[in-house]
Amino acid sequence: ELKVEQNPLFLSMQEGKNYTIYCNYSTTSDRLYWYRQDPGKSLESLFVLLSNGAVKQEGRLMASLDTKARLSTLHITAAVHDLSATYFCAVDMSWNRDDKIIFGKGTRLHILP
Amino acid sequence: DTGVSQDPRHKITKRGQNVTFRCDPISEHNRLYWYRQTLGQGPEFLTYFQNEAQLEKSRLLSDRFSAERPKGSFSTLEIQRTEQGDSAMYLCASSSVQGANYGYTFGSGTRLTVV
Numbered sequence: 001e002l003k004v005e006q007n008p009l010f011l012s013m014q015e016g017k018n019y020t021i022y023c024n025y026s027t028t029s030d031r032l033y034w035y036r037q038d039p040g041k042s043l044e045s046l047f048v049l050l051s052n053g054a055v056k057q058e059g060r061l062m063a064s065l066d067t068k069a070r071l072s073t074l075h076i077t078a079a080v081h082d083l084s085a086t087y088f089c090a091v092d093m094s095w096n097r098d099d100k101i102i103f104g105k106g107t108r109l110h111i112l113p
Numbered sequence: 114d115t116g117v118s119q120d121p122r123h124k125i126t127k128r129g130q131n132v133t134f135r136c137d138p139i140s141e142h143n144r145l146y147w148y149r150q151t152l153g154q155g156p157e158f159l160t161y162f163q164n165e166a167q168l169e170k171s172r173l174l175s176d177r178f179s180a181e182r183p184k185g186s187f188s189t190l191e192i193q194r195t196e197q198g199d200s201a202m203y204l205c206a207s208s209s210v211q212g213a214n215y216g217y218t219f220g221s222g223t224r225l226t227v228v
Contacts, residue, residue: 004155033216042204043156043219050214088155100146100169101217103155 002027004091006104014112016078021107023072023089031092032072033101034063036085043088047074076109084111117220119205125226126195133191134223138207145188146217147180148204149173156204162188163210195227 003026013019023032031050035043047056049065049072056063060083062075072089086108090101118137126132138145143164148156159178160170164185174180177195182188192199202224206217 035219040224042221045216045218048214048216090155098169099144099163100158100161102158103148105155106153 002029002091002093002102004089004102004104006087006089006107008107009105010108010110012110012112013076013079015080018078019076021074021076021087021109023074023091023104025070025072025089025091025102027070027091027095028067029070029091029093029095030067031094032065033090033092034072034074035088035090037088037106038085046087074107079111081111081113084109117205117207117218119203119220119223121223122221123224123226125228128197128227129194131191131193132195132225133189134203134205134225135187135189136205136207136220137187138205139218140186142207142209142218143185144208144210145182146206146208147188147190148206148219150202150204150222151200159190192225195225197227200225200227 005024034046047063052067054065060077065072086106088103088106090103120135146161147159150156158171159174160180162182165182177193180190202222204222205220208217
């Protein structure tokens with residue numbers, strides 16, 4: 001059974017700082033997704049990572065995927081308060097002939113002004 | 114295209130009652146997924162459809178849960194004899210067959226509270 005582990009689960013940081021969220025998973029996959037969720041809201045797609053070595057950037061967020069290490073990272077540069085949210089990684093199971101995505105528990109990010 | 118629509122947004126029901134939720138996916142998407150999210154947790158897979166065929170159901174989907182997608186368009190999720198443990202956000206997502214390359218689009222969810 002696939003396990004998707006995110007760490008940290010909770011992160012409080014000050015504006016202007018940099019930090020990285022890690023997503024490890026336990027089985028082979030070549031696709032991974034990052035989502036953002038604001039309190040009481042649904043999931044907003046941030047990044048779709050489709051291959052080993054994929055790197056995508058949007059504003060202050062950058063995501064990467066290392067399929068050999070079964071690791072994805074979400075890096076936050078010079079954090080601003082608006083980035084406070086919960087961030088989920090989700091691993092695509094289609095490599096295992098299973099058409100769904102499995103989520104981590106999420107990283108709750110709180111950025112202090 | 115208005116994205117994935119879910120109805121209702123909120124539902125409060127008494128324990129033992131039946132509830133039904135609706136999901137309208139993006140029109141050209143033939144895959145539709147149901148997930149459940151409890152407070153502080155990531156979404157958990159419940160079931161998915163390709164067109165009208167239900168291809169997989171999670172162990173989480175007890176006999177009290179049933180999902181349909183009768184014409185391969187909208188889907189309904191019914192919970193019979195609700196229990197307090199059913200309180201959660203129920204999320205619907207859709208994708209095309211090639212959806213993995215573009216991600217999955219989620220609806221706003223239906224928040225169920227069983228009292």
